[in-house]
Amino acid sequence: MADYNRPLPTATPETRHFWEGTQNGELRLQRCTACKESYFPPRPFCPVCGSRAVEVYKASGKATLYSYVINHRPRPDFGTEPHSIAVVTLAEGPRMMTNIVDCPQTPEALALDMPLEVTFEKASDEISLPKFRPAKKA
Amino acid sequence: MKQKTIAVVGAAETTEMGKIPDTSQLMLHADAALNAMKDAGLTAKDIDGIATAGDSPVEVAHYLGITPTWVDGTSVGGCSFMLHVRHAAAAINEGLCNTVLITHAESGRSRVGARRFSRDPASQSGQFEVPFGITSPPTMFTIPALRYMKQYGVTEEDLAHVAVVQREWAAQNPRASFRDPITVDDVLNSKMIAWPFRMLMCCLVTDGGGALILTSAERAKDFPQKPVYILGTGESCETPMISQMEDFTSSKAFRVSGKKAFGEAGIKHADVDHLMIYDAFAHLPVYGLEDLGFCDKGEGAAFIRDGHTRPGGRLPLNTNGGGLSYMHSGMYGMYALQESVRQMRGIAPAQVPNAKISIAHGVGGMFAASGTIVFSNEAP
Numbered sequence: 001m002a003d004y005n006r007p008l009p010t011a012t013p014e015t016r017h018f019w020e021g022t023q024n025g026e027l028r029l030q031r032c033t034a035c036k037e038s039y040f041p042p043r044p045f046c047p048v049c050g051s052r053a054v055e056v057y058k059a060s061g062k063a064t065l066y067s068y069v070i071n072h073r074p075r076p077d078f079g080t081e082p083h084s085i086a087v088v089t090l091a092e093g094p095r096m097m098t099n100i101v102d103c104p105q106t107p108e109a110l111a112l113d114m115p116l117e118v119t120f121e122k123a124s125d126e127i128s129l130p131k132f133r134p135a136k137k138a
Numbered sequence: 139m140k141q142k143t144i145a146v147v148g149a150a151e152t153t154e155m156g157k158i159p160d161t162s163q164l165m166l167h168a169d170a171a172l173n174a175m176k177d178a179g180l181t182a183k184d185i186d187g188i189a190t191a192g193d194s195p196v197e198v199a200h201y202l203g204i205t206p207t208w209v210d211g212t213s214v215g216g217c218s219f220m221l222h223v224r225h226a227a228a229a230i231n232e233g234l235c236n237t238v239l240i241t242h243a244e245s246g247r248s249r250v251g252a253r254r255f256s257r258d259p260a261s262q263s264g265q266f267e268v269p270f271g272i273t274s275p276p277t278m279f280t281i282p283a284l285r286y287m288k289q290y291g292v293t294e295e296d297l298a299h300v301a302v303v304q305r306e307w308a309a310q311n312p313r314a315s316f317r318d319p320i321t322v323d324d325v326l327n328s329k330m331i332a333w334p335f336r337m338l339m340c341c342l343v344t345d346g347g348g349a350l351i352l353t354s355a356e357r358a359k360d361f362p363q364k365p366v367y368i369l370g371t372g373e374s375c376e377t378p379m380i381s382q383m384e385d386f387t388s389s390k391a392f393r394v395s396g397k398k399a400f401g402e403a404g405i406k407h408a409d410v411d412h413l414m415i416y417d418a419f420a421h422l423p424v425y426g427l428e429d430l431g432f433c434d435k436g437e438g439a440a441f442i443r444d445g446h447t448r449p450g451g452r453l454p455l456n457t458n459g460g461g462l463s464y465m466h467s468g469m470y471g472m473y474a475l476q477e478s479v480r481q482m483r484g485i486a487p488a489q490v491p492n493a494k495i496s497i498a499h500g501v502g503g504m505f506a507a508s509g510t511i512v513f514s515n516e517a518p
Contacts (some may be wrong), residue, residue, distance in 0.1 A: 007273065009265035010258075017267075019152050041266050041382070067285035067386050069332040071277045077269050082333075085271045087281055097267045097381040106330045107333060129269055 006077040008127045015042045017056050023127040027059045027118045040094035055083060061118035063088035063132055070105055081105070088116055088132050102133035113130055142518035143356035145229040148178025149479040152243065155346040155465050156315050158449070162251030166243030166347040167198045170378045174349035179310060179362045180237065185351070187226060187238035191218030192469060198241055199337030212377060215502025216416060216469040218242075219350070220509025223475065224371035225474060226352050232246035236353060243347030243470035249385035250345075263379050272380075275418060279504040282336045282386035283421040287334070289387050289437035292424070294334050299443040300323035300420040301338045301462050306448050308459025309490035315342050315461045339420035342391035348472040350479070352426040355518055366482040369495065369514040370403025372396060375507035383505055391508035392429035396499065399510035400431070403495075407432055411493035413453055414474035416500045417460040422449070427455075427500055430510070454490045471500035475511065484495065 021028035031038040032046035033053045043123040045052045050095075068086035071078070084100045101119065103109045115135035120128040150173030152158070161169065167190065170489040175181060182203045188195045189210035189354050199206055211223050219240055226238040245252040257264045257273070272278040286292060301372045302322055308314035321337060328337040358365035374394035377383055384390055400407075407430075415426035424438035432453065433441045443449065447455035456466040458477040465473060478496040496513045 007257075007264070007268050007272075008258060008271055010260040011265070012260050015265055041262050041379070067281055067283070069277055069280045069284070069335065070273060071332045072330040072334070073276065075271070083271065085277050085281065085332075087386070095381055097270050097272065097379070099270050112284065123269070127269075 006123070008123055014044055018042050020121050021058070021128060022117050023126070025120055027061050027130055028056050029090070029094060030054050030056050035100060038092040040090070040096055059127050060091045062091040062135065063116045063118070065100065065110065065114045065116060067112065068110060069102065070107070084110060086132070089104045095129070098132050100133065101131045103105055139224070139228045139368070139371055141183060141369050142367040143515065144352055144368045145355045145356050146350055146479050147353050147358050147361040147363060148180065148349070148367070149476055150174040150177045151348040151473070151476055152346045155313060156344050157162045157247055157251060157346040158245070159248040160284070161245070161345070163243050163245040164197065164344065165191065165247060165253055167241045168201055170243055170347040171202055171239055171241050172200070172248055172348040173349050174239065178302050178351045179361060180351065181215045184459050184507045185237050185239045186266050187229060187235035188369065189222035189238065189240045190242065191222070191224060206235065207486055213508035216418070217471045217500025217502040217507055217509040218469065219472045219475055221373045221500065223350065223352065223368065223511050224509065227368050227371060230352065230354055236357070238352045239349060240352070241349045242276045242469055244467035245345050246467035247343050247345050253477065262336040263298060267385065268382060274437055275504060276335065278342055278380055278418050280332050280421070281380055282505070284334060286384035286421065290439070292439045294326060295322055296439040296443055297334070297339055297420040298322040299439070300417070300423055301325045301364060303333060303442055303448045304417065304456050304460045304462045307457050308463035310449070311459050311464060312487060314459040315344060316459070316465045325389060329424065330334065332438060338462070341418045341466035342463070344467050346465055350475060363518070364435045364483050364515065366479050367514045367516070367518065368511065369405070370401070370512035372398030372402070373508065373511040374398070377508055378502045378503065389425055389429050389501070389508065390392065392426060392499070392501070393506065395508040395510045396430040396434070399497070399512050401461045403512040405512065408411055410453070410495050410497055411449045412457065412478065412490045412496040413455045414478055414496070414498040415454055416456060416470055416474055417462050418466065418470065418501065420462065422501060423455060430497070431501060449488065457488045457490065471509065474498040474500055478511070478513050482513050495501065
C-alpha cells in the first residue's frame with residue numbers, strides 16, 4: 001500500500017458500486033437501458049434521457065489520454081516529485097480524472113491520445129483508486 | 139432584461155489592495171461597501187437590496203446595518219457578482235427593491251477571518267477528482283489547456299504572450315500589484331507550477347474587495363457619478379468537475395452566457411470598445427475571446443499574440459492588468475466589473491478613449507459557471 005495521507009473519497013449510496021468495483025479490480029460504469037448511453041460519474045438515472053432504468057457493467061479499462069498537467073508544487077500529501085493529474089477518455093465514452101502511473105512523469109512520456117489501461121491502487125482498506133498506465137502492446 | 143433600465147450609480151474597491159494583514163475579510167466587505175456608498179452619496183439606510191458570494195449576505199447586511207427587502211446569496215465562484223448584477227436588475231425592474239449593494243471581499247493572501255477552502259470527500263468532486271491531486275486551482279483550472287494547445291497548435295510561448303500583454307496594461311495602473319514589464323522569456327523561465335503552466339501564467343493571490351450599487355436608470359440621473367447602464371446580461375453553468383466539461387477546448391457556460399448577453403444587448407462584436415475576461419490563468423482570455431465570439435475557434439491566442447488586445451490595439455482587453463498582474467483575491471469577477479465601470483465613467487488609469495460599450499465576462503469555479511455583463515455609458 002502506498003504511503004497514503006491523501007484525501008480519499010467517501011462513497012455515497014449512489015456511488016458505492018463504483019468503489020466496490022475498484023476494490024475488486026473492476027472499473028464499473030453505468031449505462032441507460034433505454035438510450036444505451038454510458039455515463040460517469042455514477043448516478044441512478046440517465047443524465048441524457050432521465051430514465052431510471054440503468055445498469056452497472058464492467059468497463060474494458062481501456063482509455064486514451066485526453067489532457068493533463070504535471071504538478072511541480074510540493075505537497076505534504078503527494079510528495080515533492082512532479083506527478084501527472086490527467087483526464088482520460090474511456091473506451092466506452094465517458095471521461096474521468098486520474099493519474100498516469102508506471103511511466104516517467106514528463107511531457108515526452110505523456111503524449112495526448114496515447115492508449116492507456118486501468119490499474120488499481122489500494123489506498124486504504126475501503127478505497128482503491130483507479131489509475132491508468134500506458135497500455136501494453138497487444 | 140430590458141436594455142438600460144438599470145444603472146450602476148456607485149462603484150469602489152477597498153481602500154487598500156494587495157496585502158492587508160490588519161483587516162478581516164468581513165471588514166474588507168464593509169470597507170468596499172462604505173467606499174461605494176460614499177461614491178453614490180448614499181448611506182446604509184438607502185440600501186434595500188443586498189448580494190454577496192462566498193460569505194453570507196446576512197452577515198454583510200447586518201454588519202453594515204442594512205435591512206433589505208431583497209437578498210441574493212448566489213455563490214457560484216468568481217463570476218457570482220455578474221450573476222448578482224443580472225439578478226439585481228431583474229429584481230429592481232420587478233419592484234422587489236430599489237437600491238442594491240453587491241459586495242465582494244476576500245482576505246485571500248493574509249487569511250484574516252477568511253473561509254476555509256475544503257471539499258466534502260463525499261461530494262462528486264471529493265470522490266472523483268480530489269483524490270488525484272486537484273485540491274487547488276493551479277492543478278485544476280489548467281488541465282484542459284493541453285488539449286486545446288494540441289488541437290490548435292498553440293504553444294507555451296503563445297500562453298506567455300497573454301501574461302506579457304496584460305503586464306503592459308498593469309504598467310499604466312498605479313494600483314496594480316505587478317507593474318514592471320516582462321518578456322515572453324521571463325514568463326517561460328518563471329517557476330514551473332503545473333506543466334505547461336509557469337508562475338507568471340497564474341493569477342496573483344491578494345487581499346481586497348469591491349462593491350457596486352445599482353438602481354433604476356430613471357433614478358440614476360440624480361446621483362453624483364455618471365451612470366453606467368446595463369445593456370445586456372447573461373449567466374450559465376456547466377459542471378462542478380473540470381473532468382466532466384463537454385469539450386476541453388471551449389466552455390459551454392461561456393458560450394451560453396455570452397450569447398445571452400449579446401442577445402439582450404442587441405449589439406455586434408464590432409460595437410464593443412472594451413473587454414474584461416476573468417483571467418485566473420493565461421488560457422482563460424483565449425477561451426473567452428473564442429467562446430464570446432470575438433475570434434474563431436483556435437484563433438484567440440494568435441489574436442492576443444498579434445497585439446490586438448494590448449494598449450493601442452483594436453480590442454483593449456483586461457485593461458487593469460487582470461488577475462495575472464492587477465490583483466486576485468479569490469473571486470476576481472468583482473474587479474472585472476469595477477474596471478468596466480471605470481472605463482465607462484472615463485476614469486480608468488489606462489482609459490480607452492471614447493469607449494461606449496464595455497463587457498465584463500466572468501468565470502466561476504474552474505469553468506464551472508459564467509456570467510456576462512454588457513455596459514454602456516450612453517443614456518437611454
